[in-house]
Amino acid sequence: MNTIEALREKLALYERIFDNINAGVLVIDARGYITHFNEPYGRFLNLDPKAQIGRHCTEVVENTRMHIVARTGKAEINHSHRINGQDMVVQRIPIKKDGKVIAVYGQVMFRDVAEVRDLAEQLSLLESKVQLFEKELFDLRATRYTFDCIIGDSDAITGLKQEAAKAAATHSSVLITGESGTGKELFAQAIHNAGPRKLHPFVKINCAAIPRDLLESELFGYDKGAFTGAGTKGKPGRFELAGKGTIFLDEIGDLPLEMQPKLLRVLEDKAFERIGGTRVIRSDFRVISATNRDLAKMMATNRFRRDLFYRLNVIPIHIPPLRxxxxxxxxxxxxxxxxxxxxxxxxxxxxxxxxxxxxxxxxxxxxxxxxxxxxxxxxxxxxxxxxxxxxxxxxxxxxxxxxxxxxxxxxxxxxxxxxxxxxxxxxxxxxxxxxxxxxxxxxxxxxxxxxxxxxxxxxxxxxxxxxx
CATH class of the missing domain: 1.10.8.60 (Helicase, Ruva Protein; domain 3)
Known part of the structure; x- marks a missing residue:
């Protein structure tokens, strides 16, 4: 095989590769004239690829910046470019020789027109969902509890509101005790919303309402395939979601004994791993807990760990019953x-x-x-x-x-x-x-x-x- 034949075969291979790139590709010279134009890009623009050779890029592609990159020599990576009414992701890469631009390689990221349309529809759906969730979040935040929601003229309630306001200015753990129905969650939200973390999440978990075998995954999350029935993408836990905000551990007195040392370790280190995971996750959260149980009696009978109690009970707030x-x-x-x-x-x-x-x-x-x-x-x-x-x-x-x-x-x-x-x-x-x-x-x-x-x-x- 002579050299010319070998070069022709190599050139044909390069052309086949060029036309099978799963993206729209064109190449211009230093003056902005098209030297290469692949078939996928032609199908997307409904143009004959060969007929575009020799034309200036501004005549073929709307809003193009290829000739600008040829002039500046500065690459534009993952930029947005609107073509045929669709927002595309493009790359514009200058090709240089001896420090001078001799060509510009341009690439439009897509597969085919149908897939681009499907992706656009999915993006539109996701944007609608985000708007809906933002509205729901706004509504939820608009009805959140503050100290103004705590009603009462007694010296007890007036003093408690003053104590809680002082606690809100700190990052220390708060333990709220009181009989069922006295308003422990109301105080917890008021403390969160009056403090420096008010713009971040208030995440609640009821330790008595979640089955024992699911509590650990709810608190710490899990990676994909961690256990039978685990989601394919994994799931973040409440501590992860509460990053920079507050996690409210309601009914902490009902936390199973086997979970208490795990919770203590997370409170001390502010770090944990998802179930089935190996990556250490750090989360800057504040803890507010509440219970209607007598934790002192539970500690005396070894049903609640003393070290966990001391970690939770930095700032105690007791709400007296209504009677x-x-x-x-x-x-x-x-x-x-x-x-x-x-x-x-x-x-x-x-x-x-x-x-x-x-x-x-x-x-x-x-x-x-x-x-x-x-x-x-x-x-x-x-x-x-x-x-x-x-x-x-x-x-x-x-x-x-x-x-x-x-x-x-x-x-x-x-x-x-x-x-x-x-x-x-x-x-x-x-x-x-x-x-x-x-x-x-x-x-x-x-x-x-x-x-x-x-x-x-x-x-x-x-x-x-x-x-x-």
């Missing part, structure tokens, strides 16, 4: 009722003063959570704009507080309860005028007196309705 701060009950009830009424789309609702006193006298074993439930039930039970004593679910037919345990149903009990409710409503609607109330009820005033005495329904000037 120990009765002066907070009515302000909290009024605040809750306004919110409940607004969400239900109803007009303003009043609380009768006798009902207000019943709320204050009740022991509230479920604390603020029970108070919210009672108010919502009473609003629907009243059927009017005033909540009376008989509308409160913890009031018996005799008008006395009960523990809340269901009693045996009877026609007499139901009849008595209905009469009590009717009398209270009539009195409230008539401004506590007994004659008008009796007329409204359709009975004689003497009978109204008898029934009020029977059901222990008092009437004094201060028992007028109290607006919320």
């Amino acid at each position: 120990e701060r009765p002066e907070d009950i009515l302000p909290l009830a009024k605040h809750m009722l306004k919110k409940i009424v607004k969400e239900a789309g109803r007009p303003a609702v009043k609380i009768e003063k006798t009902a207000s006193r019943a709320l204050v006298r009740y022991s509230w074993p479920g604390n603020a959570r029970e108070l919210s439930n009672v108010l919502e039930r009473a609003m629907y039970a009243s059927g009017s704009g005033t909540i009376c004593t008989a509308d409160l679910p913890f009031i018996s037919a005799s008008g006395r507080n009960v523990s809340g345990r269901p009693s045996e149903p009877s026609l007499k009990t139901a009849r008595d309860a209905a009469q009590i409710a009717a009398i209270h409503k009539a009195l409230a609607q008539t401004g506590y005028n007994k004659a008008r109330a009796a007329k409204l009820l359709g009975i004689h005033r003497t009978l109204l007196y008898k029934k009020m005495k029977k059901y222990n329904i008092g009437l004094t000037p201060e028992q007028a309705p109290d607006e919320t």
Whole structure:
């Protein structure tokens, strides 16, 4: 084989390689005229590749910068370029000899027109999802709790808010204790949102709600193939997601004993590995934990590690139950009722003063959570704009507080309860005028007196309705 034939075969091989590059490729000389133009680029632009040889690049490719790169000699790598109404990724690489540009290699990244179209559609879908998630995130952040959401006039709540505000200015661990329903998560969010990490995530995990065998993967995440059923791409854990923000470990007293040393190690090192992974992940998070359990008793019986307790309990905050701060009950009830009424789309609702006193006298074993439930039930039970004593679910037919345990149903009990409710409503609607109330009820005033005495329904000037 002679030299010329060998060169022809080599040139033909180069042309086949050039035309099989899975991207659009063209080459220009130093003046901007096209010397090479491959077939995939021709198909994309719907042009004859051979017919473009010798034409200036600005005549063939819209918005091209190939001739500019030929002039400046500076490469442009992974730049965006809009061609045929589509945003493409391009490379423009100057070819130099003896320090001078003799050509420019240009490449447009794509496979084929159909795939580019599919990718564009997928990108559009992803952009829409991102916009949706951004809106949801904005809505969630708009309803987050702050110290203004903590309602109460008692010295206890005022002091707690001051302690929590001081804790918010630090990066130390906070342990919030208190009975169920006292508002531990509300305080946790308020501390986060008042501190230097407020622009970063507040990530919550309920240690009692997640099964033991899934808790470790929820906290630390997992790599692909880490265990049967693991996702193909792996999943970040809560500590990873909370980077630079706050992780809220709710119900920390229910954390399994075997998980406690692992949690302690992460809190001390601020580093961990995903399940099935080998890469050490570092995350700058703050920890706020909460529990309704007595951790001191649990430590005494070796159900909670002392070293973990000391790591969590740097700043302790104890929220007293509602029964120990009765002066907070009515302000909290009024605040809750306004919110409940607004969400239900109803007009303003009043609380009768006798009902207000019943709320204050009740022991509230479920604390603020029970108070919210009672108010919502009473609003629907009243059927009017005033909540009376008989509308409160913890009031018996005799008008006395009960523990809340269901009693045996009877026609007499139901009849008595209905009469009590009717009398209270009539009195409230008539401004506590007994004659008008009796007329409204359709009975004689003497009978109204008898029934009020029977059901222990008092009437004094201060028992007028109290607006919320």
